[in-house]
Amino acid sequence: MIPASTTPDNRCDEIHLMKRIAQQDQSALSQLYDRYARVIYSVAHKSLGSVEECEEVVLDVFAQVWRTASRYDPARSRVDTWLFMIARSRVLDRLRGVQRRGKVTEAVMAPDFSHTQAPPSPSEHAEIAERRTQVLNALQQLPPEQQQVLEMSYYQGLTQREIAAQTGMALGTVKTRIRLGLEKLRSALHAESWDSV
Incomplete structure (x- = not known):
């Protein structure tokens, strides 16, 4: 799937969206979300494989866009590149979190233990x-x-x-x-x- 920002017109439009988001325009954030949420979800899913984790990555990415849009610099990167850098960072955070939580979190996320390798121990x-x-x-x-x-x-x-x-x-x-x-x-x-x- 190719992001919408591959044409010069779309790039200019997205820079304008970022300026509006920096001014706390929720409709601009919704437009950017509609363009990129699905592709960011797909990218996250390749690494995480969990619907819940991927949805949280998407939410985290756009929450960060909302908070930091004023710091976006079009001279340094395109909007889609910036979004994917944020998404990559959030995916890595989640992977580290999954490793730290280990089997206990895995079991919490999937309470029917039928598809896990071994049932949890009494302490787990x-x-x-x-x-x-x-x-x-x-x-x-x-x-x-x-x-x-x-x-x-x-x-x-x-x-x-x-x-x-x-x-x-x-x-x-x-x-x-x-x-x-x-x-x-x-x-x-x-x-x-x-x-x-």
């Missing part, structure tokens, strides 16, 4: 159950609107467009709520893991 089972409880508790602390979109995405397996269609929310609102919900979940789980040390 206890860790999985504890982690699952922590995740559910952290999820309960989120505002209901963020809880709803995360549950639809991760438990029902719906795409962001499907969530928007089912709920009647704007796609940008769904994306924002998922991003904010994931950030709050990460913070809550990180704080809880430090509290338990």
